[in-house]
Every structure is written in C-alpha cells, then in structure tokens.
Amino acid sequence: MGVVIPLEEGKNKQASVKPLVDLTRLDMDRVNQLILSKAGSDVQMIPEVANHLISSGGKRLRPMLTLAAAQMFGYEGDGHIKLATSVEFMHTATxxxxxxxxxxxxxxxxxxxxxxxxxxxxVLVGDFLLGQAFKMMVETGSMDALDVLASAAAVIAEGEVLQLSVAKNMETTEDDYLSVIRAKTAALFAAAAEVGPIIAGNDKSARSALRSYGMNLGLAFQLVDDALDYGGKAADLGKNVGDDFREGKITLPVILSYRRGTPEDRAFWKTAIEDGQSSDENLQQALALIGKYNGLADTIARAKHYGAIARDALSPLPASAHKAALMEVIDFCIERVN
Structure with missing residues (x-):
C-alpha cells in the first residue's frame, strides 16, 4: 500500500524526526538523566519495572515536543527539563x-x-511514576503548566474508561472511537506541546497554537498506528501485524469496514471481535475486508486531515528551525505507512 503525502515546499525527501532530535539532543540528555534519577527507589521492584519500559526503545517524541516548544520561544531555564520528564513519566505510566x-x-x-x-x-509502579511526575511539575513553580498536565492526566483516565465501555462492541461509531483516541493519545501530545510556551512565559495565542498542533498531531499519530496494525511490517511496529485484531481492539479500519460491509461481513466481525475468534485464518479475512472497503486508505486520509490541521496551527508562528522541525514531525508520523 503506497500513499502519496503532499509535503511542504515541494520536498521530496523522506520526512524525518532527526531535525527535532538534533535540536533537542542536549536537553534530552538532561531529561534522560532525570528519568533515571526519578525512577530510582529503595524499593527494588520499582526501578526494575520502570526501567524495563523506559529503556525499551521508544522515540520519546512527547518530551521532545515539550523541549522544542520551550526552545522555540527562547526559554533558558531548566523547568522544561522537569516538564518534559513529567510528560515521559505520564506516558510510561499510561x-x-x-x-x-x-x-x-x-x-x-x-x-x-x-x-x-x-x-x-x-499498576502500582505506574502510580509511582505519576506521583514523581506531579512532584516535578510542582517544582517548576508554574501553576499553568501543572493545570494543563493534571487536566491531561484526568482526560487520559477518562479515555481509558471510555475505551472499556466500548470494548469489543462492533456498534462503536467513528465518533466514539475518535473520542477515545482524543483522550487516550492526543490529550498528552497537546499538553506536552502547550507547556513549552507556558514555561517560556509566552502569550495565550502561542499556547493555543501549540495545543492545537499537539492535539491534531496526536490524532494523526494514533490513526496511522491503527493503519499500521493491518498494513505495516512487524519490524517497524515492534509487534506483530494484526495484534490489535488478536486482542479484539476496535480501531478505525475495523469500524469503517464493519459499517460498509454486508450483513455477512458484519456477522464475521462480530464473531471475530466480540466473540474473540481471532485465528490467523480470520485475520486474513479481516485484512481482505479492510482492503475491500478501503478501511486503511480512509484511515490514512483522516490522519492526513488532522496532520493538515496541525500544520495550520503552527503556520502563524514566526519561521524558525524549531517550527520547521515540528512541521516535519507531522509528515514523519504520517509517512510511516509508506
């Protein structure tokens, strides 16, 4: 499956997260040191469990958003290091x-x-990391940043409960699903980006721009993840293709294919997802139905839509290397399906 993504300014090279990594490298070194320090405990199991996941190879995109957004507005303190570490701990706990x-x-x-x-x-180590995250937020002395990240933590928990309420229910609508991922995934992207200009003391328009950018980037990111589970490669995913199917997760490619299918097709989805009949043979049928009803292509189209909104959110901000890097991250997230 190939998808042509229109890139800014006629770019034809593959989009990369490298410009963002390069701009935040020194600060990320400090974040990584703080992560190791704050994940420590005299209770041996806590650092063992925390480091198992922290060291598992994620890109740490969310804390990089916080660092880049603070740097973009000329911040020179160390509060963004604590906020970025808080963001990563929230993500790890989740x-x-x-x-x-x-x-x-x-x-x-x-x-x-x-x-x-x-x-x-x-669960308990996740709670420990959340506690450490909130301590670091308080240490920055920014009530606005604390409010944004605390609100995100509550929204993420709401998203978890909402996901439980629609789990393995094939009558889940696209709007229901977007509500889940807006809370579970996009809310932390939005908060991670917004606290950058907050700690830099910038005005509400900058906060609003970065929040919209993060929210829509998060939506695009999750929708591409949904597509990759049915159209990616195991080596790129860090898991097996079809894991969402095997776990009975209802994602957008499934919702679209179910809604567009015949009564016979819908009966298959109910058996596979609601009754847990997720054999390899049924996975192949699921892939065929998703292909037949354009479930992947339309999921990617929606991801591109949210990517465009994220790009528009940053457009009014002055040109800078940080802005360009954040723009390129949008294309990087979407181009993962190529």
Whole structure:
C-alpha cells in the first residue's frame, strides 16, 4: 500500500524526526538523566519495572515536543527539563496501565511488565511514576503548566474508561472511537506541546497554537498506528501485524469496514471481535475486508486531515528551525505507512 503525502515546499525527501532530535539532543540528555534519577527507589521492584519500559526503545517524541516548544520561544531555564520528564513519566505510566487493561503480552517486541512482574506491580509502579511526575511539575513553580498536565492526566483516565465501555462492541461509531483516541493519545501530545510556551512565559495565542498542533498531531499519530496494525511490517511496529485484531481492539479500519460491509461481513466481525475468534485464518479475512472497503486508505486520509490541521496551527508562528522541525514531525508520523 503506497500513499502519496503532499509535503511542504515541494520536498521530496523522506520526512524525518532527526531535525527535532538534533535540536533537542542536549536537553534530552538532561531529561534522560532525570528519568533515571526519578525512577530510582529503595524499593527494588520499582526501578526494575520502570526501567524495563523506559529503556525499551521508544522515540520519546512527547518530551521532545515539550523541549522544542520551550526552545522555540527562547526559554533558558531548566523547568522544561522537569516538564518534559513529567510528560515521559505520564506516558510510561499510561503504557503500564494500558497493558494491564488490554491484557497485552508484548510491547515493542518485548514481554510487557505485567507478564514479568504481574498486574499489581505494573499498576502500582505506574502510580509511582505519576506521583514523581506531579512532584516535578510542582517544582517548576508554574501553576499553568501543572493545570494543563493534571487536566491531561484526568482526560487520559477518562479515555481509558471510555475505551472499556466500548470494548469489543462492533456498534462503536467513528465518533466514539475518535473520542477515545482524543483522550487516550492526543490529550498528552497537546499538553506536552502547550507547556513549552507556558514555561517560556509566552502569550495565550502561542499556547493555543501549540495545543492545537499537539492535539491534531496526536490524532494523526494514533490513526496511522491503527493503519499500521493491518498494513505495516512487524519490524517497524515492534509487534506483530494484526495484534490489535488478536486482542479484539476496535480501531478505525475495523469500524469503517464493519459499517460498509454486508450483513455477512458484519456477522464475521462480530464473531471475530466480540466473540474473540481471532485465528490467523480470520485475520486474513479481516485484512481482505479492510482492503475491500478501503478501511486503511480512509484511515490514512483522516490522519492526513488532522496532520493538515496541525500544520495550520503552527503556520502563524514566526519561521524558525524549531517550527520547521515540528512541521516535519507531522509528515514523519504520517509517512510511516509508506
């Protein structure tokens, strides 16, 4: 499956996260040191569980957004280091909790923490990381940043509960699903980007621009992840193609294919998802139906739509290397499906 993505200014090279990585490298070194420090505890199991996931190879895109957004507005203190670390701890805690709720065995190709240490340890270490995150937020002295990240934590939890309420329900609508990913995924992207201009003391228009950018980037990011589960390669995913299907997750390619299918097609989806009949043979049928009803192509089209909104959100800001890097991240996230 190939998708042509229109890039800015006639670019034809592959979009990359490297410009963002390069701009934030020195600050990310400080973030990584703080992560190791704040994940430490006299209770041996806490750093073991935390470091299992922290060291598992994620790109750490969310904290880089915080750093780049603060740098963009000339911030020279160290509050953005603590906020970026808080963002990463919130993300890590969410993953620990997610894997318990979803009963996941693998994450990024490795056994999940719950498979090694159990569900209780995963949940409690996630809670420890959230506590550390909030302590660092308070240390920055910014009530606005604390408010934004605390609100995001509440929204993420709401998204988890909402996902539970629609789990394995084939009558889930596209709007229902967008509400889930807006809360579970996009809210943290939005908060991560918004606290950058907050800590830099910038005005509400900059905050609004970065928040909109983060929210829509997060939506695009998750929709591409949905598509990759049915159209990617295991080496790129850090998991097996079709894992969402095997876990009975209802994502947008499935919703679109179900809605557009015949009564016979819908009966298949109910058996596969609601009744848990997720054999390899049924996965092949699911892939065929998603292809037949353009489930992947239309999911990617929606991701591109949100990517365009994210790009528009940054457009009024002055030109800079940071702005260009944040723009390129949008294309990078979407081009993962090529």
């Amino acid at each position: 993953l620990l909790h997610d894997d318990v709720v979803d009963e996941s065995d693998l994450r990024r190709g490795k056994s999940t923490a719950r498979m090694i240490w159990g569900n209780q340890a995963s």
